[in-house]
Amino acid sequence: MMKTSIHRTQKNRQQGAAIRMVSPYLIHLAVFVLFPVLFSIFLTFHQWNIISPMKYTGLDNYLHLVNDRLFWKAIINTLFFLVIHIPLQLVVALFLAWLLNEKIILRPFFRASFFMPVVISGVVVTTMWQQLYGLETGVLNQLLTAIGLSRVEWLSHPAMAMVSIAIMATWKNVGLYTILFLVGLQAVPQSHYEAARMEGASPWQQFWYITLPAINPTIFMVFVLSTIGGFSLFIEPYIMTDGGPLNATLSAMLYIYRQAFGYYHMGYAATLGLVFALLILLVVAIQKRYVENTENA
Amino acid sequence: MALTMLVLLGSCNNKSHDTDDLTYWTSNNGGEIAFAQQVTALWNKQGGQQKIAFQPIPEGQSSEEILLAAVVAGTTPDIYSNIWQGLVEFYSKSGILVALDTLKGFKELIAERCDATTLAEITSSDGHVYQLPWKINPIMTIYNEAILKELELDSFPASYSDYLKAAKNYSKDTNGDGHVDHWLGNTSMKLAWYQRLFNFYPLYLAASGGMPLIKDGKAVFNNKYGIEVMTFLQSLYQNNYFSRQVESAGQDLFIAGRYGSKWTGPWEIEYLDKFKRPGFQYNFTTMPVPDTHQGPVYTYCDPKGVVIFNTCKNPQKAFDFVRFMMTEKNDLLFLQTTHQLPRRKGLDTMASFKNYFDTHPHMKGFARQSHFVRGSDVSPHMIEVLDIISQEYEACVIYQKKSPAKAMEDAEKAVNILLKTLD
Numbered sequence: 001m002m003k004t005s006i007h008r009t010q011k012n013r014q015q016g017a018a019i020r021m022v023s024p025y026l027i028h029l030a031v032f033v034l035f036p037v038l039f040s041i042f043l044t045f046h047q048w049n050i051i052s053p054m055k056y057t058g059l060d061n062y063l064h065l066v067n068d069r070l071f072w073k074a075i076i077n078t079l080f081f082l083v084i085h086i087p088l089q090l091v092v093a094l095f096l097a098w099l100l101n102e103k104i105i106l107r108p109f110f111r112a113s114f115f116m117p118v119v120i121s122g123v124v125v126t127t128m129w130q131q132l133y134g135l136e137t138g139v140l141n142q143l144l145t146a147i148g149l150s151r152v153e154w155l156s157h158p159a160m161a162m163v164s165i166a167i168m169a170t171w172k173n174v175g176l177y178t179i180l181f182l183v184g185l186q187a188v189p190q191s192h193y194e195a196a197r198m199e200g201a202s203p204w205q206q207f208w209y210i211t212l213p214a215i216n217p218t219i220f221m222v223f224v225l226s227t228i229g230g231f232s233l234f235i236e237p238y239i240m241t242d243g244g245p246l247n248a249t250l251s252a253m254l255y256i257y258r259q260a261f262g263y264y265h266m267g268y269a270a271t272l273g274l275v276f277a278l279l280i281l282l283v284v285a286i287q288k289r290y291v292e293n294t295e296n297a
Numbered sequence: 298m299a300l301t302m303l304v305l306l307g308s309c310n311n312k313s314h315d316t317d318d319l320t321y322w323t324s325n326n327g328g329e330i331a332f333a334q335q336v337t338a339l340w341n342k343q344g345g346q347q348k349i350a351f352q353p354i355p356e357g358q359s360s361e362e363i364l365l366a367a368v369v370a371g372t373t374p375d376i377y378s379n380i381w382q383g384l385v386e387f388y389s390k391s392g393i394l395v396a397l398d399t400l401k402g403f404k405e406l407i408a409e410r411c412d413a414t415t416l417a418e419i420t421s422s423d424g425h426v427y428q429l430p431w432k433i434n435p436i437m438t439i440y441n442e443a444i445l446k447e448l449e450l451d452s453f454p455a456s457y458s459d460y461l462k463a464a465k466n467y468s469k470d471t472n473g474d475g476h477v478d479h480w481l482g483n484t485s486m487k488l489a490w491y492q493r494l495f496n497f498y499p500l501y502l503a504a505s506g507g508m509p510l511i512k513d514g515k516a517v518f519n520n521k522y523g524i525e526v527m528t529f530l531q532s533l534y535q536n537n538y539f540s541r542q543v544e545s546a547g548q549d550l551f552i553a554g555r556y557g558s559k560w561t562g563p564w565e566i567e568y569l570d571k572f573k574r575p576g577f578q579y580n581f582t583t584m585p586v587p588d589t590h591q592g593p594v595y596t597y598c599d600p601k602g603v604v605i606f607n608t609c610k611n612p613q614k615a616f617d618f619v620r621f622m623m624t625e626k627n628d629l630l631f632l633q634t635t636h637q638l639p640r641r642k643g644l645d646t647m648a649s650f651k652n653y654f655d656t657h658p659h660m661k662g663f664a665r666q667s668h669f670v671r672g673s674d675v676s677p678h679m680i681e682v683l684d685i686i687s688q689e690y691e692a693c694v695i696y697q698k699k700s701p702a703k704a705m706e707d708a709e710k711a712v713n714i715l716l717k718t719l720d
Contacts, residue, residue, distance in 0.1 A: 051368045051391040136478060136542045137550070145474050156486065156541050158696070244488040244691055246698070261362060262490075263681050264387075 043270035050264055061271035071272060073247055074255040075279070077162060081251065082230040084166040089226050090219065093174050097181030111182075115175035122172065122235040129168040130155070130240050155241055158248040165236045165249055173229065177222045184218035185211065220291045224284055231280050252276050318350040319615050324360065324379035324601075325353035328635035333378075335630060336622050347614040354379075368393055368606075375609035376619060378431055382419065382600040383673030383680070389427040390677050395605040396425035400616045406623065410641045418672050419602065428602035429619060430640040432631070434562035435598045435666045436499040438585065442578035444481070444557040453558070453582045455594075457529045460585045464538035467557055480540045482533065483556040488691055490683035495560055497690055498683075499597040500526045502671050503584035507595035511674045511682060514716050518686070519709035525587045527701035530694040541695070552577065560584065562599060563663045567636055581662045598670035600640060625649055636660065638667055678719055685711045 044061050048054040065071060100111055117125060132139050133154035141151035154164040192210050201209070212219075234253040237243055243250035243258075256276065260269035323333040333351045341348045354377070357363040361384060367373045373393070380388075388394050397403050403426070407416060411430060420426050440453045448467060454460040464481035471478055484496040502508070505522035533539040540556065550556050552573055569579060583594035603622075605615045621627065628639035629649055636657070638644060645654065645664035654661040673679055686708050693704035 049387075049391070050365055051388070051393060134542055136476075136540060136555070145476075151476065153541070242488040244486075246692060246696055247688075261358075262684070263678075264365070 040270040040273060043267045044274055046267040048266040050266055054267075057267065061268050064268065065271055065275060070247065070250065071252070071255060074250045074252045075276075077248065077250055078231060078233060078252045081162055081166055081169075081233055082227060084163055085169055085230050086223065086226045088166065088170045089174055089177060090222060092170060093177035093222065094181050094219075096174065096178040097185055100178065100182055101185045111179075114178050117172045118175040120172075123239060125168070125172050126236050126239040129171075133164055133168075133240075156245055158246045161241055161245055161249045165233075165240065169230075169233070169236055173226075177226070180218055180222055181215065184215035188214040216291075220287075223287060223291075227283060227287065228280065231276075231283075318348045319376065319609065319611065319618065320374040321349050321351040321376040321378070321618070322354045322374040323351060325356065326379075326635070328637070329353075329379065332631050332634040335634065336627055339627075340618055340621055346617070347611060349376075349618050364388075371608065373606040373608050375611075375615045376603060376605055378603045378622075379601045380428065380604050381673070382428065382430075382602055383676075385419075385428045385602065385604065386421055386675050386679075387677040388604070389421050389423070389425070393607055394427040395607050395609060395612045395615075396427060397429060397605065397616065398426040400613055402616065402620055406620050410623065410639075412642050415640070415642075415672075418675070420675070422675055428604050429623065430672075431601055431603045431623065432635075432637045433598035433600050433640045433667060433670060433672075434564060434637055435663050435670050436495055436560055436562055436596050437581045437583060437663065437666060438558055439551075439561050439565055439579055439581050440558035441551070441554065441556075442580055443554070453580070455583065455585060456588045456590070457525070457585055458588050461529075461532055461536075461538070464533065465536065468536075468538055477537050477540075479555055479557070481538055481557045483540050483542075483550065483559050486541060486691075486695055488687050490680050490687050493683050493687050493690060494597055494599065496530065497526060497686060499560060499584050500529070502595040502597055503586050504590060505595075506592055507669070507671045509671075509674045510686075511676050511712070511716070514676075516682075516709040516712035516716070519705040522587075523705045524701045527690070527693050527704055529585070529587075530690075531697060531701060534695055535697055563636060563638065563660060566657075566659050581659060583666065593669040595669045595671055596666060598640075598667070598672055600670075600672035602640075629653065632660075638663055640667075676716070678715060681715055682712050685715065 043054075045056060045058060046054040047057045047060075096114055100107060100114070104110070131137075135141060135151065135153060135156055138154070140154065144151050153160055155161050188211060192214075193206055196206050196210055232253055233251040234257065237249040237251050237254050238257070241249045243254050252272070253276075256269050256272045259265045259272060321333065321337065323329050330353050333353075337349045337351045340346065352374075354360050355363050357366070360379065361381075364373070364377065364380070368388075368391075385394070389396075406429070407426070411419075415430055416426075419428050419430055438453065444463075444467060445451070445453065448463055450463065454463045460481070467479065467481040468477050469479045470476055485492040498510070501510070501518065501523055504526050505520070508517070508520070508522065510516065510518045534541070540550070542550070549572070551559055552569070554574075554577075569577075573579070584596050586594055603619050605612050605619070609615050623639070623641075625641075625647070626649070628641055631637070631639055632650065632653055638660075641647075644650060644667050645661060650664075654664060676682065689699070689704040689708040689711075693699045693701055699707070
């Protein structure tokens with residue numbers, strides 16, 4: 001009996017210590033994650049401009065969302081961005097990682113150079129690319145016209161603007177994914193390649209049958225990170241195009257921001273945010289299922 | 298999360314002064330900080346008054362966001378200058394501003410500074426006045442004087458047809474690459490709502506003789522003037538008379554001589570005098586108007602006012618300081634320090650201002666224009682209204698996807714739905 005009691009006291013003490021140790025994280029989680037999420041859900045049923053009292057509106061925000069042509073346009077724009085950005089990012093990052101995995105001169109310099117845009121402020125990068133993309137005075141168009149080609153309306157043509165933003169976003173983020181791929185590539189045992197070479201496998205066969213399967217988890221990780229990163233597309237269209245031309249670069253995040261901090265429609269912005277978050281969850285779940293099925297097959 | 302950060306940001310208002318002092322936030326423009334420093338020092342030196350502690354508005358994405366954050370966090374200053382006239386109704390409807398017309402000395406101050414039109418413009422829908430008109434920066438046409446000689450003109454074109462004719466003659470491809478690289482004018486292609494305050498709106502005021510966009514809770518801009526303005530602007534882009542370059546930091550194609558003119562405010566003077574090429578001569582004129590236009594040419598004046606927040610413990614004292622800040626003498630100090638116009642009637646004929654305008658002839662043109670200016674309409678949803686117009690502007694003017702009549706009609710419908718839903 002006595003022994004059990006001592007054991008219980010010790011267990012309680014251990015539990016108390018454990019709770020105390022995790023409590024800073026729990027508090028942080030409650031204040032900065034749980035509360036904002038619950039409050040956002042609460043807001044979706046209200047009309048609120050931050051400084052006036054809230055007004056209960058039931059499902060009005062959800063009904064408005066269903067008929068909000070601009071929101072669905074923003075969702076399609078964001079998906080269009082992802083369709084260009086993700087494959088471009090994967091291919092370029094993998095190619096650069098493969099190059100950096102070879103014994104090339106100035107390898108540390110190139111690694112640092114490719115990573116540099118990742119640590120530069122998004123605003124700085126965007127402003128710089130805005131100048132490069134300039135219709136009349138941009139360096140890219142000057143180069144194109146210098147070699148006898150037509151200039152491109154990089155940011156002012158509705159069909160081109162999102163492509164231009166995707167190219168810039170790839171340049172900005174590719175360094176991070178290059179490093180991730182590099183780590184993946186370096187983890188592939190050299191003995192596999194040696195064995196393949198002895199069997200007469202070409203470099204392409206080595207890449208297709210050894211490298212790709214070996215770095216599949218990295219590809220999935222890059223795929224998911226790019227998707228989530230791509231869904232949060234905001235700074236680039238905000239600074240470069242403000243969602244134009246003709247709403248061609250209006251991303252979902254930019255639209256939510258505009259509703260919240262441009263018009264102070266906090267309730268509606270929360271509704272848009274919630275639906276958008278569910279959409280991201282859905283896309284990531286589909287991606288996960290697809291990769292798992294591929295692996296099992 | 299963003300909201301939480303907003304509140305935290307707003308609460309970072311370190312009061313380094315005596316707690317009995319009244320706080321005054323000014324904009325973070327260098328000239329206005331210098332003016333605030335001088336005027337508060339003069340006030341505090343007088344003695345026997347409640348002291349004023351001034352500080353520039355904390356840095357942030359925009360002054361509107363900072364103000365909002367301060368309201369949420371309960372750290373608003375007692376006095377804030379530089380509030381955009383179009384925003385005041387939003388704040389007053391939320392009950393966070395002091396009705397200034399309830400304070401002693403209001404009538405005298407308003408009578409001294411404003412005419413009946415300005416007073417009507419700043420009067421809220423509840424009949425009270427929550428802002429004191431403080432300063433204006435009228436939007437006018439600035440042009441490179443060299444183009445007059447080149448186009449053999451005596452003066453810069455004033456009517457739409459003359460403007461379009463001059464634009465046609467001035468557009469040219471100087472480097473032979475098959476693309477026009479010199480244009481008569483340029484204006485922002487950006488979609489942001491406030492950009493329409495520097496092209497569509499002043500042109501609409503000029504064409505219509507100062508008519509509002511909204512009246513009695515309804516859109517009233519779908520009229521012959523609105524359509525004429527859209528048609529004029531559309532012609533400029535359709536015929537490649539205006540550049541389609543999206544401007545960015547570090548470029549000034551007006552100084553470079555690629556744009557012959559643009560629509561801007563008096564802030565351009567100080568900037569040009571600092572950065573213009575030797576020999577570059579410029580001048581200002583009114584906004585272009587339809588060929589049939591008669592009477593004075595109105596424009597938008599980018600009005601900013603002073604408000605007192607209801608967190609102020611002593612609104613009357615705060616108002617007394619604002620009155621002091623707006624005396625004729627201090628208005629002159631403001632003009633000299635900031636090169637922005639005080640919003641005061643008869644600005645160009647006042648004896649005390651004569652010397653300043655004689656030594657700043659370009660500013661005199663703006664002072665003359667100040668007789669014919671309009672601010673913003675009274676609505677808590679002005680930003681959204683301008684955003685809707687901006688969407689239609691882009692579709693009609695820049696990309697010619699809609700006719701001017703259809704664009705105006707669609708904008709009118711959208712604005713009316715908005716006002717009906719939110720009011």
